[in-house]
Each structure stands twice: as structure tokens, then as C-alpha cells.
Amino acid sequence: MAETDTADPRTNGPGKDDPRTEGQRTWFTRFLDTVEWLGNALPHPVTLFALLCVIIIFLSGILGFFEISVSDPRPKDAAGRAEDGMIRVISLLDGAGLRMIVENLVENFVSFVPLGTVLVALLGVGVADKSGLLSALIRSIVLKAPARLVVAAVVFAGIVSNTASEMGYVVLVPLAGVIFLGLGRHPLAGMAAAFAGVSGGYSANLLLGTVDPLLAGITEEAAHLIDEDYTVHAAANWFFMIISTFVITAVGTFVTLRFVEPKLGKYDPSNASEDLSDEGNMDPITDAERRGMKAAGISVLVLLGLVLLTVVPEWGALRDPETGGLISDPETGDSINSPFFNGIVAMIFVFFLIPGFVFGRVAGTMRTDRDVINAMADTLGSLGLYIVLVFFAAQFVAYFGWTNLGQVLAVVGAQGLENIGLTGPLVFLFFILLCCFVNLSLGSASAQWAITAPIFVPMLMLIGYAPETIQAAYRIGDSTTNIITPMMSYFGLILAFVAKYDRNAGIGTVIAMMLPYTIFFLTVWIILFYVWVFALGLPVGPGAATYYP
DSSP: GGGGGGTTTTTTOTTSSSSGGGGGHHHHHHHHHHHHHHHHHHHOHHHHHHHHHHHHHHHHHHHTTTOOOOEOOOOOTTTOOOTTTTEEEOOOSSHHHHHHHTTTHHHHHHOOOHHHHHHHHHHHHHHHHTTHHHHHHHHHHHTTGGGGHHHHHHHHHHHHHHGHHIIIIIIIIIHHHHHHTTTOOOOHHHHHHIIIIIITTOOOOSSSTHHHHHHHHHHHHHHHTOOOOHHHHOOTTHHHHHHHHHHHHHHHHHHHIIIHHHHSSSSGGOSSSSTTTTTTTTOOOOOOHHHHHHHHHHHHHHHHHHHHHEEESSOTTTSSSTTTOSSTTTTTBOOOOOHHHTHHHHHHHHHHHHHHHHHHHTTOOOSSSSHHHHHHHHHHHHHHHHHHHHHHHHHHHHHHHTTTHHHHHHHHHHHHHHHHOOOOOTTTHHHHHHHHHHHHHOHHHHHHHHHHHHHHHHHHHHBBBBBHHHHHHHHHHHHHTTGOTTTSHHHHHHHHHHHHHTTTHHHHHHHHHHHHHHHHHHHHHOOOOIIIIIOOOOSSSSSSOSSSO
């Protein structure tokens, strides 16, 4: 324990005299220290939204008093366009504004699109999680992988696990450390690979998760500032997510093998903060779990067959009842939102609920309907903070729309981009980098998007880009810096896991370990975005447009 004499009492990590930190305090390290200080200075996201609501009320009163307005760029027959073609700031700091706030407080909350979609999706995900299905699937992916492919398996499992993100952080990250220790490799390398997949690859997946309807709902609310009829479904970025899964898995594997593992070197168990004599002996998948996964797989195939009956035939019930199309109008080729994609949240609910219960029933972890109900209740019971956050976020979005501040800011911003000639695809490079920077101080994907979407979605729509494409670009910036910001909600948990194997580890240890992933993920993901969207002209999701007319 004598080694802890060099620990920094502020971080419980290496102090300035520790030989491991010699020469490491570069300008970038000092920059991250500043970001950490600024992030800690920010109020809680709930408080932040409450303050933003107050700011909007007073700002609308000031700008409304001076009758600030801009020319409306929408067509003359567009819904919501004023007769004189002007967009004016509406004041909430008067009698009419006060009445709007008081009368619509509850309606703003209950009609906020992300609230219902996330709650419904989590009812199904909670059953699959509590039954043990998700944990068994991840363990089977990682434990069955050949030794030479174990890194790729860990990163891939991390990406897939972010369908139910808490499970990835809580289960896979510590499990990866045990796996690598059992293989005689540095456990922190395994944890880094898992953390990179779960959090750095947060916007890649083969499946749709709870974050997809959440972000789509916020994007749709923001798009309504320009087009009241625009809809964004939960699968809006699915195609880009699928290809990103394989790209990020390859990049994460490369970074782990080429940079992280060599830097960490051979592991010395004497650095551990507790006895590791029992570590590395992992419990394999049990026979009951194996039977449960087989039964769950059969239930998934049955569900897929039923879904195909509703979408493949021309008479399918989940095709558009007027055009018979699924993604586009067969006659005009225009994109449509069929009942299938409008109801994708229902699909998420069913495809987690039924296989989850089937697994639990066969594996013995769930026996009656009470177990299913308790799993749902426990999952929703953990969402208290999220619901409080949504309440204030919903008021902020509503006030932003009522005052026309979002529209005015979007028009001014779009005109500014046009004036400097930044209306082409290059604008997304600056947008993604800005999202990366904001994410360093505001680690919640939903909180950050709820604040920035009402500004950037209308702005980029006005220079010709579709909300689905804008959302895909945002998700790149949001994901890649998750793993290097202490503001990310699970960063403290990851630090605790790391400290188990290195008692001198601190915030800087984790940031230094994860920084190569951020650099390579961001670089490769931006290249993929430009190649996929602009070079190949492929949509980011089913029925998703690239450009907005």
C-alpha cells in the first residue's frame, strides 16, 4: 500500500510526482482539466433546463418589445406562415404568455414525443434484461469467440449491448476485465474495449434501442419549427447504424491491439486494490440459459414471420393503407411513413417482451405474469430522474416553439451560412465537431439534443438538409466523446471498475486510455458519413431523405 503515497487526493489517482505521469501533462491534458472544471461548474441538467425556460421567457419579452422579426423563407402557402411573410418573436412576458404557460404546463409534458416512446420501449427491454436474456446473449458472444477474436467480440458485444445501455455498462465492462485477466492479458485493455463499444459506439447497432425513438422524437419536435407535418420515425438512422456497427468494431479492435494494449503492457496483479485470486474463473453459459436462448430464438423467428406477413404482401396490414407502400409511394416514389415504421416502438416492445419472457420461463428466472410485471415496474422505477428531466425539457421545447426564437435563430443562422458560402456538405464537419465539444460538458445524449436540436435542425433544414441526416451527424459527435468526458453519467462507475485492478487509477487514467478510441472513431466515422451520404448517395435509414426541399 506504500505506492498510494504518490496518489493525488483530488482524484485518488497518480500525483504529479508519480513516475507514470512524468511528461504526460501536455497542452491537451491541461485542456481536458479545463473542460472537467467547466463541466463541474455547470448545474444539473434538470436545473439547466429550468434556467433555460426562465431565460427564454425574459429573452422573448425583450425581443418582443423591440418587435424583432425576420423574413419567412417558407413557401407562401406553407402552414403557419404569416400573411405578411414575417416571423416575429412572440413574448411570453405578458398576460397572454402567462396564460399559455399556465394552461399548457401539463399538456407540454404528456405530449412530449420522447416520453411515451421511451417508456413503452423500456417496458419490453426491462423484461429481457431482468429475465437474464440480454446478459446471456452478451456472455455467449464473448465467451465463445476464439482467443484471437476476443477483442473484436468484446467491442461488438458492447455495441450491441447499448440497445439496453445500462446493462452494457454494468455487466459487460467488468465482465471484459475478468475475461482478459483470465486470458493472461491486461484487464484494463478488455474494459477499455468494452467501454469503447458500449459508449463510444453508442450510435451504432444492428438493432433499434430505446435511444432511437427518444432522439427521433426530439428531432421531429425540432423539425416542426419549420415544417409542422414533418415526421421522423425511430428507424431514421438504422441503415447508417448497421454499417457503423461493423466499421466501429474493426476500428475499436485495431485501436485496442495497436495502441491501448501495448501501452498498458503486462499486468501486475500487485497493483490491484483487492484480492484477484478468484478472478478469471468465469461461469460459462448454463444448460438452462442455453435452452432459454434457443427458445427465445424460436420466438423471435415466429415474431419475424408474423411481421413479414404484415409488410411483404401488397395487402399487408402495416403497409400504407392509401398507397400500399412501405418506404415510398409506388407511383410517385415519394417517401412515406407507413404504419410499420410509425409503429417501430411497438416492434421494439414486442421483440424484447416476448423473447425475454420465453427465456425466463425456460431458464427458470421467470415463472408467472407477476415476474413480468415486476420486471416492468422495476425498470420504470429507475426512470424517476429521466421523467423529471423530461418535464423541464418539454417546457423548454414548447417555449422555444411558442416564442418563434428557434425559427428566427434558424433563419439568421442559415442566412449567415449562405453569406459565408458554407451551405455544402462541409457544414456537417463543423457541426459534428461542435457536437463533440458540447458533449464534453453535457454528457447526456437526450439533454444535449433537446437543447441543440431546436437550433440546428431548423437551421440545416433551411439550407437543404433533411432532419434524418442531421440527426445521424449529431450522433457521431455525441458518441465519440462519451468515453473521455467525466460528465458522462457512467464515467464514475467505469472509474470504480478500473480502480479495482489499479488502485492508483484516476480520471486521467481513464481519459488517457480512451482518448485513442475517440480520435480514431471520430476520424473514421466522419469519413464513413461523407462516403455513405454524399459520395454514394445512400439514405441513413429506411425512407429517410438526405435533402430537404
